[in-house]
Amino acid sequence: MLNSKKMMDKHLKKVLQENEDLIIESINFEAVIECMLETEILSLEDQEELEQNDDKANKVKKFLRMIERKGSKCFEYFLDALVRTDNTALENVLRKNEKVPSFPFGNESNKISNIENVESSCQTFIMHNEDHTLGNALRYVVMKNPKVEFCGYGVPHPFDNKINFRIQTKGDSAVQVLAEGFSNLNSLCKIVLDKFEDSVQKYKRSQAE
Incomplete structure (x- = not known):
């Protein structure tokens, strides 16, 4: 049985993957990265890893996989960065889909x-x-x-x-x-x-x- 954190991470991965094309098309990548570096949720090493790709689409894909690894806290900072870079439309789409549905516990009852x-x-x-x-x-x-x-x-x-x-x-x-x-x-x-x-x-x- 998956615990709540694993369920949240699994749902987060699903949200990012389902909206990947929209994110690639809409994101102001450099501005978002700059915002997230300010909060220190991303490190300079993370930035260097992302800079290894020249193509924007590949950079964004690697960035999304990075968010998946770091989990829901990083995702919240990502949403905040979208607002700060005037991309509330994309933030609203992701925010609408981020809520995790109720999940079963060991006794198959709800929370x-x-x-x-x-x-x-x-x-x-x-x-x-x-x-x-x-x-x-x-x-x-x-x-x-x-x-x-x-x-x-x-x-x-x-x-x-x-x-x-x-x-x-x-x-x-x-x-x-x-x-x-x-x-x-x-x-x-x-x-x-x-x-x-x-x-x-x-x-x-x-x-x-």
């Missing part, structure tokens, strides 16, 4: 199970392979939603690798509120990650001076 009714205002969701880390963070975000009357979670047993997450709304769909909670939590995490990485880069630059 979130026990979804009784998508319209119900009160539900308990069983989240597999999760613990207090997600439970606390998600509860904090969901409780800020004015549609929510109650939100809480529990770990059934210390040896059970899952949490029970309960949402009671004031009438809205609990499934929709949960989806909004995940989206908001993801945005918060991205803000924290971006600030952290920016601080790391500033520190590195200050040490180099």
